[in-house]
Amino acid sequence: MTEHQPSVLVLDLTMAGQSSLPSIPDLLAASPGTRILILTTQEDPAFARAALRIGAAGYLLKEAAAEELVGAARQVAKGATYLQPAMGARPAIADTGAPGTDGDASLTARELQILSLRAPGHTNQEIARRLHVSVRTVETHRARIRDKLKAETRAELIAAARERGLLG
Incomplete structure (x- = not known):
């Protein structure tokens, strides 16, 4: 080198x-x-x-x-x-024993990252720019997050994420 x-x-x-x-x-x-x-x-x-x-x-x-x-x-x-944001989140999520923290309901590292940016109100465009991905990629991840947390609106999403210890 x-x-x-x-x-x-x-x-x-x-x-x-x-x-x-x-x-x-x-x-x-x-x-x-x-x-x-x-x-x-x-x-x-x-x-x-x-x-x-x-x-x-x-x-x-x-x-x-x-x-x-x-x-x-x-x-x-x-x-x-x-x-990587999920590195810190994985042990914390695993320790909660909360519903939706194992199997198909667990969020990927990228989904956790997008969730943490979406919660305070960042738009898809802002998230895409910040993470250097396309808006379509953000939309896809948001759809998966909604499916996994069984939440339709942003308010439901934040409430479900807080219940599972995914947000502060």
Whole structure:
């Protein structure tokens, strides 16, 4: 990496069957201006905390990469820390035991993200712009959220989400 000085390095958490976490300090030392975004299948929040603690600037699950990778890389490149929103929500949701938090009724990472933006009143266009996706993608996710939470109006949606501990 000393030959190239990328602004963002997307690093798989597991390479050649081993954790890449121990390599993060060496990578940062070799290229101090490079920000590291971890891309992984590892859903355990402890791995995310460990990666961020030793210098990674972001943590993204591969399941969301198609929708979130570009936006995450942009945030990291700007100096922000990126943690996939559902990483923090998963343990909290699992601990509630609330109806609709398992099986088909559970919300995906992107659905949780859209729900958290929709609740305060952001429009589909604003959400699409913020998440770097199309308006149609936002509409599709909103429809799935409504189906899963069995809510038609925005007020019903917010009430159902609060009952399940998905919103503060």
